[in-house]
Amino acid sequence: MRYSRITFMFLCFYASSSFGLEIITSSETKALEEIEQKYNIDSLLISANDKLSTHKKKESDYHALSVEIKSKKTEYDHVISKLPAKILSRSNISAYYEEIEALVLKIDRFETKYDIDGKSLRREYKMIMAEYDTINSKRTDKDEQLASLKSDITKRLIADVSKPDTVQSVDLDGSTLCSKFQSINDCLKDSENYIVTNTIKTDPFLNDRSVLLSYDVIDASMNMSGNLNYKIKMAFKPSYNSKIDSLINEKLGLKSAMITLVSNVAAEWFIDGVKIGTGKELFHEVPLGQHGILASYQTHDKSSVEFIQGNGVFNYNFNAGSVQNDLVTLPGKESTKQTMKMKPKQASQSQDKEKKSLQAKGYEYFMGIEASNKEQEKNFD
Structure with missing residues (x-):
């Protein structure tokens, strides 16, 4: 019976290609900068x-x-x-x-x-x-x-990557923890599938359909505790895949990000001058790059220009003492009480009719319209 315990403590690799495969070349980087x-x-x-x-x-x-x-x-x-x-x-x-x-x-x-x-x-x-x-x-x-x-x-x-002689070479330095009862060859053999799979996952030019052309153990050593250090050289047939496309988008800034806008009050939120909503917490998707963010609450606002590189949270808190509602006291309620206190004594029926007529035309008198009878002239004197 063979006892084995495989634990990958550290894994790193350096990839190179006979054609120098690059996601973006120096000339393309210059074009991007322009x-x-x-x-x-x-x-x-x-x-x-x-x-x-x-x-x-x-x-x-x-x-x-x-x-x-x-x-x-x-x-x-x-x-x-x-x-x-x-x-x-x-x-x-x-x-x-x-x-x-x-x-x-x-x-x-x-x-x-x-x-x-x-x-x-x-x-x-x-x-x-x-x-x-x-x-x-x-x-x-x-x-x-x-x-x-x-x-x-x-x-x-x-x-x-479509050229027949294009090969993606991977030089890998790594280590793993083996069972003390295993030989170096047995541990390497048990580890081979993981090493290949992990290499494919981490190399942008490789995917599940990539063909392994060669797998050579250059050097390997194991101490008494079962720690195995190794150097492996691999060669694959590269292919264009979604990882490459994602990296290009990231380098060119063609991706979007989900940002979270947070405030201690229900603020109005604007991104690049467009209102996106009101609340204490909003989620919004924006393209990567520069964006103007504005939070507005009552007579106060906070704004900034942010370079969005990925998902993030932006806090715009307002001073609690400066966001209280400004209550406006309209005249009328208190004045109504004064009017009731100043209410004249009960007038006769004829006086009441005349009073109503004066109330209806009082504004006209103020605007300079002449009185229509002698009684009104007397009241104006």
Whole structure:
């Protein structure tokens, strides 16, 4: 009975070919560098990302202005509702009109600014998106150039490995732990299948269909503990396979990666100017290369330009003290209580009708429309 225990402690190899097989040659590497330089988008991405960040702040201010307009209109409605009672009380009417006039003018200024800012923001956003379109156009052109380069590389490699005399030689230095009761030959024989299989897995020019042309043990030695060191020379018939294709894609940056975007708040996420979603954690697939990432929350944002080389996690946390909701107190609720306290005594039925008429036309009086009867003139005096 033979007792054996095979444990591969260390395995390394050095591969060479009589034709010097290379995934990418020096001339192809130079062509790749020229493409990278020609379509460099780093500065464009930084500029566009900064502009988008500033634009998001302006959008927040624009929204705040709309809240302010709504607040002032609510305040105006409240002031106008008190106008008839103020007229009937005959106390400081002119000052009250001035207050209304100032409020109307302020609302008008705010609405004018809101309209101008809205148009400006829309123009600015179009310009920013145009910059991102330019960036994406450069990316498209770059991808076309890279695809063309890949096609040339692939054709060259297929031609090289298809030559009848092309051989992939592998010089392997390795070690394994054998049973103390085994001979060197028996241990090597038991290890041969693993050594060949592992070599095929690790060499990009070999796959399961690769033909083993030769397998020669150059040197082997084993100590008393069963540690076997060996040198083996192998030769295979190489072939173009998916491992080569994957390596070409990786070297040319034609692969994509899955990135995870994480924040401590439910932020809005933008990649290269395009909103991809809202939340504390998002997953998104992007091509390898440079990308502008922006996280926006309320009036705050964080952005950066990242060189994506593979799957990764990007954290954009916001200061907890700076992301609390800004509560806007609209006038009306507290003022309503004041109105109820100032409610005049019960009027007669004829006075009540006149009061309703004054309430309906109070705004017209303020705007400069003359009174329609002597009684209204008396109330205005």
